Amino acid sequence: MPMTDNETTPKTPTHDHGADSTQLWNADLAPTQESQRTWTWVNISALWIGMAVCVPAYLLASGLIAQGMSGWQAMSTVLLGNLIVLVPMLLIGHAGARYGVPFPVLLRAPFGTIGARLPGLLRGLVACGWFGIQTWVGGFAMYQILNAVSGQAFIGEPLPFIDIDTAQLICFLVFWTVQVYFIANGIESIRWLETFAAPLLILAALALLVWAYVNGGGFGSMLNQPSEFVAGGTREGQFWRVFWPSLTAMVGFWSTLSLNIPDFTRFARSQRDQVIGQAIGLPLPMAMLAFVSVAVTSATVVVFGETIWDPVVLAGRLGGTAAILGLVFLLLATLTTNLAANVVAPANGFSNIAPRHISFKMGGYITAGLGIAIMPWKLLESAGSYLFVWLVGYSSLLGPIAGILISDYFFVRRCRLNTSAFYQRNGEYEYHKGWNLYGLLALLLGIAPSIAGFLTAIGVLDNAPALLVRIYDYAWFVGAFTAGVFYYLFMRLNRQPTQK
Numbered sequence: 022m023p024m025t026d027n028e029t030t031p032k033t034p035t036h037d038h039g040a041d042s043t044q045l046w047n048a049d050l051a052p053t054q055e056s057q058r059t060w061t062w063v064n065i066s067a068l069w070i071g072m073a074v075c076v077p078a079y080l081l082a083s084g085l086i087a088q089g090m091s092g093w094q095a096m097s098t099v100l101l102g103n104l105i106v107l108v109p110m111l112l113i114g115h116a117g118a119r120y121g122v123p124f125p126v127l128l129r130a131p132f133g134t135i136g137a138r139l140p141g142l143l144r145g146l147v148a149c150g151w152f153g154i155q156t157w158v159g160g161f162a163m164y165q166i167l168n169a170v171s172g173q174a175f176i177g178e179p180l181p182f183i184d185i186d187t188a189q190l191i192c193f194l195v196f197w198t199v200q201v202y203f204i205a206n207g208i209e210s211i212r213w214l215e216t217f218a219a220p221l222l223i224l225a226a227l228a229l230l231v232w233a234y235v236n237g238g239g240f241g242s243m244l245n246q247p248s249e250f251v252a253g254g255t256r257e258g259q260f261w262r263v264f265w266p267s268l269t270a271m272v273g274f275w276s277t278l279s280l281n282i283p284d285f286t287r288f289a290r291s292q293r294d295q296v297i298g299q300a301i302g303l304p305l306p307m308a309m310l311a312f313v314s315v316a317v318t319s320a321t322v323v324v325f326g327e328t329i330w331d332p333v334v335l336a337g338r339l340g341g342t343a344a345i346l347g348l349v350f351l352l353l354a355t356l357t358t359n360l361a362a363n364v365v366a367p368a369n370g371f372s373n374i375a376p377r378h379i380s381f382k383m384g385g386y387i388t389a390g391l392g393i394a395i396m397p398w399k400l401l402e403s404a405g406s407y408l409f410v411w412l413v414g415y416s417s418l419l420g421p422i423a424g425i426l427i428s429d430y431f432f433v434r435r436c437r438l439n440t441s442a443f444y445q446r447n448g449e450y451e452y453h454k455g456w457n458l459y460g461l462l463a464l465l466l467g468i469a470p471s472i473a474g475f476l477t478a479i480g481v482l483d484n485a486p487a488l489l490v491r492i493y494d495y496a497w498f499v500g501a502f503t504a505g506v507f508y509y510l511f512m513r514l515n516r517q518p519t520q521k
Contacts, residue, residue, distance in 0.1 A: 045134055046444045049372055049381035053121035053287045060288040064216060065298025068285060071215035071357035072278070073306040074222040076158045076332055077151075078358075081274060082314035083330035088263050089249035089256045092315040098264065099311040102271020103304045109279040109423045109501075110299050116430050116438070117283025118295045124281035124366060125373035126443050128422075131429035131508065132464075134446060135455025138374050140422045140464065144280050145370030147415045148363045149388050151277065153397035155359035156200065158333060160193030161398075162351040165337040167192070169344045185398055196352070197389060203360050204368070204385035211360045212288075218357045223306075225350035229332075230313045232343075237320030246319060266494040273416030273497055275303070279423055281366035364388055414475050417496035421467025424505030425460060433512045459511035467504025471496040 060068075085095035116127050124144070128137035167175045167188065177186035185193075203210050234240060250260035282299075289295040314332075321329040329335045336347040368384035379387070430436060442448035446455065473485040474493020492499055 044375075044377060045129075045446070047372065047376040047380060049369065050123060050126055050376055051444075052126075052440055058121070058288055058290055060212070060285070060294065060298075061290055062294040062298035062301070064212060065285065065289060065295060066302035067216045067219040068212070068361055069299065069302025070219040070222060070306045071354075072362045073303065073358075074226055074310055075155065075354045075358035076351060077154060078274070078307060078310055079314045079332050080330065081271060082311040083318040085267055086315065086318050087328065087330050088267065089254075089259075090263070090267075091246060091248035092319060094248055094260075094264075095315055096308070096311045098267050099271055100304065100308045102268050103275065103307045105268075106272045106275045106279055107299065107303055109427060110275070110282050110303065111296055112427050112431065113279060113423065114282040114286040114295050114299060115292065115436070116426075117286035118289045118292050119436070120438055120440055121287045122438075122440065122443060123284045123287060123369045125369050127283050127426065127430075129443050129450045130434065130438060131425050131457060132460040133452040133455045133457040134443075134448075134450050136452070136457055136461060139461070140425075141370040141373050143418050144277065144422065145367035145388070146391070147277055147419065148367040148370075149391040150395055150397070150415075152359055152363035152367070152388055153392035153395045155355050155363060156197050156392055157193055157397040159196040159352055159355035159359070161189065162333050162336070162348045162355065163192040163196055164189050165333055166345055166348045169337060169341075169348070183396060189398075194393075196355075197393065200356065200359060200364070201386070201389050203356075204364055204389065205382060207381070208365060211365070215357055215361055218353055222350070222354050222357070223309075225347070225354070226310060226313050229317055229347070233313070233316040233320035237316070237323045240316060269416055269495055269497050273419070276416050276419045276423065276497055277366065278362060280419055280426070281369070284365045284369055285361075363392075367391075414478065414496075417468060417471035417475060417493070417500055420497035420500030421464050421504030423497075424467060424501035424503070425463055425508045427501075428505035428509045429460075429512070432509050459515065460508060463504045463508035463511060466507050467500040470499050470503060 082095045082099050085098055086092065090098070113127075117123070120127075125137060125141040128141055132140060164175065175186075175188035177188060179186055180190065183190065203214065248254065248260070249256040250258065250263070256263075286295040289298070317332070317335070318328060318330050321327065321335060325338060329338065333348070333351060336344050336351060338344075339347065364385050367388040368381045371384035371387050372379045372381055430438075439449050442450050445451075450457075452458070470489070470492045473482065473489035474491075474496070476482040477485045477490055478493065
């Protein structure tokens with residue numbers, strides 16, 4: 022696998038095939054030029070810190086404790102999942118750094134110039150869901166601040182149908198508006214915010230850890246609590262039944278970014294910057310946050326007599342100045358994560374559907390609108406639905422896309438792409454009227470093994486064969502491997518040429 026520095030690529034597509042390429046190109050989808058590739062490993066690490074230190078990431082480890090794991094089991098599961106997902110991050114990020122193209126354009130190699138819109142849309146819709154979840158978390162933090170300074174004056178009756186009160190809805194919409202401001206100012210404003218916020222977020226996490234240590238009686242009592250799976254525990258002998266879907270959920274958490282990481286690495290100065298930046302910025306902050314999450318969640322049992330796994334709720338329970346400062350940092354953490362992780366991908370994805378009519382900004386506005394429509398607070402009603410329905414469910418869609426991208430770029434094309442052909446109809450990536458049917462078939466074959474387990478998890482099916490339910494526990498891994506292998510075989514057996 023070559024890890025060479027960036028190659029110069031053309032800014033605009035050529036039209037030597039005589040087809041109308043404007044349906045494939047706009048300024049936001051064009052390859053980056055050398056002058057635009059200014060992100061160092063520090064910028065990329067800061068980007069990851071800004072994304073990793075957030076409430077949903079905190080909920081990963083604390084949610085595992087709620088499922089019965091001990092502190093060490095939860096932290097180890099989170100760390101292992103992030104080391105695993107770092108591999109496709111670096112592999113898929115290689116193409117972005119080398120050729121300067123965003124994720125929706127890179128998809129044109131395995132899926133076709135038009136067919137790429139389908140997996141791009143799947144990735145974008147998942148990001149819209151995450152955008153809504155993070156916006157709800159930020160809005161709820163604002164709601165907690167208002168109640169902390171007003172003596173709970175803003176608590177009201179839930180509104181019909183939407184099931185939250187008026188103040189919660191207003192806070193949700195206010196936080197949504199703040200994010201739309203950054204969308205309007207483009208990706209450079211997002212980079213500035215990430216770099217500025219990264220050290221503040223680390224300090225906030227360490228402050229929370231100090232609180233847990235002081236009030237929880239040290240780390241020993243917190244981290245040595247046995248899991249519920251030990252002999253005599255309430256879930257004796259069930260560890261592996263929880264571990265495997267949990268590991269899949271940990272991988273699924275960042276499987277979204279493992280796909281569209283070229284949206285960021287296309288701005289990297291070199292392969293070295295994207296590799297070092299991601300290797301430092303992803304697993305280490307996630308491991309640190311997992312430790313904070315475990316320690317703080319365990320400390321809440323000592324301090325409040327109950328397990329509080331949501332840091333927003335915890336900040337509200339603390340009261341006083343500490344609560345307000347904590348919630349302000351939660352707002353900052355949520356803002357940095359949401360803008361980088363859940364706006365860039367769908368904005369580019371929607372732009373790819375109709376480049377002549379949808380710019381990056383318009384794609385961001387569409388993302389923001391869909392984030393409201395899904396009513397995200399309903400997805401966070403319990404730890405079980407968050408971990409096993411939402412995270413594992415969408416990983417069964419995104420794993421196959423990752424497998425196909427890696428298979429196409431490294432094994433079929435040997436890291437050689439025709440950048441100009443990305444923006445041409447009737448070019449190398451046109452296939453059959455813009456659709457590579459082998460890519461689509463491989464995608465379906467990668468998704469298929471997890472369908473029965475997913476339908477069982479959401480209650481559509483009362484039961485399914487045990488093997489299919491177990492496969493769903495490994496949805497991302499099964500999907501990525503199955504789709505990648507089938508794609509390689511289809512392309513090789515049909516003698517699809519590599520780029521010369």
